[in-house]
Amino acid sequence: MDFRLGKQAESLRAEVRAFLDQHLTDELVERCHRTGVAHDAGFVRAMHEAGLLALGWPEEWGGRPCDALGFCVLEEELSRAEAPYYGVSTTHMVARTVLRCGNDRQRAEIIPPAVRGEIVIVLGFTEPECGSDLAAARTRAVRDGDHWVVNGSKMFTTNAHVGDHVLLLARTDTSSKHEGLTTFLMPLGQPGIEVQEVRTVSGERTNITYYRDARVHDDWRIGEVGGGWRVLGEALQEEHSTGFGASMVRLLEAAEGWARSAPGRPAPGGAVRPRIDDPDVRERLGRCATEAEVSLLLQRRAAAMARQGVAPPAEGPMSKLFSSEALTRAAEDLFDLLGPDALRSRLSPAAPEGGRVEHAMRFSLGTTIYGGTSEIQRSIIARRGLGLPR
Ligand SMILES: Cc1cc2nc3c(=O)[nH]c(=O)nc-3n(C[C@H](O)[C@H](O)[C@H](O)COP(=O)(O)OP(=O)(O)OC[C@H]3O[C@@H](n4cnc5c(N)ncnc54)[C@H](O)[C@@H]3O)c2cc1C
Structure with a gap:
């Protein structure tokens, strides 16, 4: 191998x-x-x-x-x-979904500008009352002639304030949970849509979006009426295969930079050695380097499977789960290593390594939530990887 x-x-x-x-x-x-x-x-x-x-x-x-x-x-x-790059990544994820589930007109109008980076498409799945259980979506779309009228709200619609379209998961039938959902590619710049800023603990800007009699033409329905759950599955497959190994490499580089320059305790002869010579520092850096490597390999394995035309059913979630939790572990460990200096926030002039360790501590928390929480990834692995019952 x-x-x-x-x-x-x-x-x-x-x-x-x-x-x-x-x-x-x-x-x-x-x-x-x-x-x-x-x-x-x-x-x-x-x-x-x-x-x-x-x-x-x-x-x-x-x-x-x-x-x-x-x-x-x-x-x-x-x-x-x-x-x-996040705006490109959601745009291309939706454009690939349009390639697989859309019609000829939708492909012709969406894919070329998406490939050229001329439009931004965002994800409107999560609601204030449901995130993991997306099939419980309550945002309603009601047919009105050639159009659909949408009312409801979506939570965490990242980049909606700079977006052109939202891939919206809406309820078109209340009598069935999964078959009552339909997806639309909805234009964002219209009077019935309000976008409000939400800041996360890591400083990422996301949004809550409100839909009040917002309209979308039936031409922009993606898939069948009632087929939204299948379209969503196509889109989410990619989100569940992400990984954060590269973020760990970045964190490791910052911690190593700090350890090479920070002075350690003087040796018996009086010479001050840098912290990188300290066995505890080496142990922690070694641990982080190992988990970063495993994270990168898991993500590359999911990619290699995709290259062979196999959708990685459990391997994608393993990559997302392991790497986000490893990043959280590494950030806590290295934060502890830097001591009080680690509290200096990102971009503060006195913060070691530009405050990257402090930022990683906050950023890592979100990675275990978006794109499916750790609990949800574990459930998918148990079901699809081990064949356990729901
Ligand atoms: C920074 C950020 C950006 C985001 N961007 C977007 C975006 O652009 N578009 C979008 O649609 N969404 C976005 N999300 C939403 C994200 O996908 C959801 O937050 C996530 O799916 C969890 O949903 P929730 O917050 O409603 O939590 P809940 O689903 O309410 O979960 C709460 C807790 O219960 C646990 N839990 C829930 N169900 C189960 C179960 N069946 N078994 C075991 N445990 C369970 C969860 O793991 C979690 O710990 C973003 C989130 C964040 C933090």
Whole structure:
């Protein structure tokens, strides 16, 4: 078994790094951190011009050939560098769902601008009363001639304030739980939709969105009436296969940078050695490095399965579950290691390594929630991986 990614993927890695060196400035990273918005139109345009946005899309849709492992490398590099990519990732996830479940007109109108980075599509699944149990959605869509009229609210609609469309999960029939759901690609910029800012503990900006007699044409229904649960399954499959190994690598680099420069206790002869020489520091860094490697390998395994045309039923959730919990463990461990200095917040001038350890401590908490909580991932693994009953 060869765990190396191969020449093609490694040459893509070099290309992505060169792009990031040129376009991902410290100023941009800082702006994204202050606003909490992981999307930047200028950065997305630059990715398109560099040919990186179209990676993995079929050539007939303007894509550039790239297999799942190459795509994995792109995501590893973007996430390690803290690039503002989340808007692209939801847009492309929905565009791929349109490719599989939409009709010809929807494909023609959505996929080309999505591949060029000209539109932003966000996810409107979670509601104030339901997140894990999405089939309990109560936001109603009622037919009115050629249109549907939508009333309700959606929680955590990340990037709705910069989005053009939302993939909305709505209830069209109250007599059946799962078969009463339908999905729509709804235009966001209309009077019946209100977007209100919500800030998370890690500083990410997300939104609550209210729908009051908002309208969507039936042409923008994705799939059958009552077929929303199947469409949602297509979309969520990808979210359940994410991983946070690259975020751990970033955290490890920050902790190692600190350990190389922070002075330790003087040795008996009086010489002050850096903290990196301290066995406890090495043990913690070693633990983090090991779990970062396992996280990367789990995500690459899910990608390798996708490349072979196998949707990773339990392996994707294993990647999401292990890496988000490993990131939380590592952030707590390294926070503890840095002592009181770790409390200095991200971007504070006195914070060690730009406050990345402090930020990782907060950021890691969200990773165990979005894209399906750890409990939900464990249930999926038990059911699909071990064949246990529901
Ligand atoms: C930063 C951030 C960004 C997000 N962005 C989006 C977005 O863009 N679009 C979107 O639609 N959603 C988004 N979400 C929502 C996210 O997917 C949900 O928060 C998540 O699915 C959990 O739902 P919930 O918050 O309603 O918690 P709940 O479902 O109420 O869960 C509460 C607790 O109960 C546990 N639990 C629930 N059901 C079970 C069960 N069956 N078995 C065992 N334990 C269970 C959960 O694990 C959790 O610990 C975002 C969330 C965050 C934090």
